[in-house]
Amino acid sequence: MSDIRIDVLYTKNDEWVKVENDIATIGITDYAQSHLGDIVFVEPCEEGQEIKKNDVLTTVESVKSAADIYSPISGVVTEFNASIDEEADIMNKEPFDGGWICKMKITNPDDLKDLLSPDQYRAAKVD
């Protein structure tokens, strides 16, 4: 069973969002990384870039496939995780910690209402 953290919110597309004040940290879940397989490359997001909910935030390439990651919320990118640019496999090893993708300034707090709670996400992932 894959790891599901209780201190973050989720999307049904297997992203997690951690909210601290008006800043959201975004990453992919343990379930997502295990299905992608060994991750080899992540397209860097541009800082200052304005992104709408459901737009492509980045593309994650693994040895199996390339997957678009859709932004769970609308916002402005404030930071891209430089360590996944150097060593993308940290997303496999620590999807919820060192493997975060980017931080965003939340522009529409209502977007957060559409995210799943850990329990809702767990229920959605029962095979």
Add this chain to the structure above:
Amino acid sequence: MSTLKVELLYERSNAEKEGYTLPYTEIEEDYVMDTIPKQWQRDKIGLPSVTETEVARHFYNLALLNYGVENGMYPLGSCTMKYNPKMNEEIASLNGFQKVHPLQMDDTLAGNLFLMYDLEDMLCAINGMDAFTLAPAAGAHGEYVGMSIIRAYFKDRGESNTRTKILIPESAHGTNPASAISAGFSVVEIKSTKTGEVDMDSLKANLTPEVAGIMLTNPNTAGMFEKNIKEIADLLHRNGSLLYYDGANLNAIIGYARPGDMGFDVVHLNLHKTFSTPHGGGGPGSGPVGVKERLIPYLPNPRVILNEVNKHNEEVEDRLIRKDDFKKSIGRIRLTDSSFGVLVKTYAYLLTLGENNIKNVAVNSVLNANYVRVMLKDDLKCYIDGICMHECVLSAKPLEKYGITALDIAKRLMDYGYHPPTNYFPLIIPEALMIEPTETESKEDLDKFIETMKIIVQEAKDNPKLLKDAPTKTPIRRTNDVKAAKDLNVAWK
């Protein structure tokens, strides 16, 4: 398959060996050195010093490492790796086909132009289209040409600024979005159902006035027939949008169903896949693009047409010309006119089979895929219920509890002398193994493959290490996928 490790010629190189002698020349070295500008002169050219015997052995032994459909079954899903009749190679290498030059005058190429003209007719008949260009060099080139035709059509209608989006199902071949974007469109992904079909709700939600068209493969990449195709076509056409058919899976329906009748406006074929040219070795391929009447003006230049001026000549051959100045054409798309050898093989293949026998391609490829599916569905898992088309998707998910993945099964198959099936595609099926046996495998060979798969599934349960260590009978064992993707270095030193 040989397990021999073949040394690089550079590894064998030894400066004291000289494998060549140059012919006597009256030109003196000083003269050469004075003539060639300094910056182009080299002391060393870095070629290996080896004898002719060594060179011959090197390439012969490399050839032994090759694996093709002549070695054994090659069930690579979505690729149609079928046996291609040798007779067609023989025909394509006849002097009249092989030793002509594309820049020769039209009246010296009458027979070859007739072949192109007649082949265009045949492809129109098979696909239900009104005209074809034979120019594109392969499938993705065909996609790009098809997308460019769609763009030219909307530009001509003054809609180039408003028709900016192409819809593509998430289960599509990766080349589809790449081609649409290269041709200047943006891509909107449409959700797929569990059987890989277009999700109609997602389609309707995204069908805005900006949509120039949709790119579809039918049967789709999960090997299932897109049953809603008529409704999809009506929706798109009512919206003023066009339908593009990716011919990758034409093998499954050839002679029975025509993309043109389903409502497609543009199709591309892979002659090197469906019509008797071995592929996978780097080409040449051929990806003709067919269109409905309203798109004919935009086809690439040149086109082989009947010259109406020369009406006194009775024979069609004598009236054929390559016309290269169609005003609305998207222009020339490559230096030469076509991959002509591939066209010859296609023509010979179609003439050999004829209208009735071509149907057996579809019948037997679909039958073979379903036989494999039914025989293996209890050993592996079949996420998609029901009859598939020319390929079946099985899942290695039930073996997860033994630590075995689709990749492990694929590698173990190599130990048994098979080319692995496609794995991890389509992405919508977990641990996918996509098997396309093609119509050219006999029941005996299918039975052997099925038995081998059953043995491997049993091995996965009893002794998973056998799979984890595979392949063991190849010169190079399990490759490091991560290193190959991140740190690829193919230089010797």
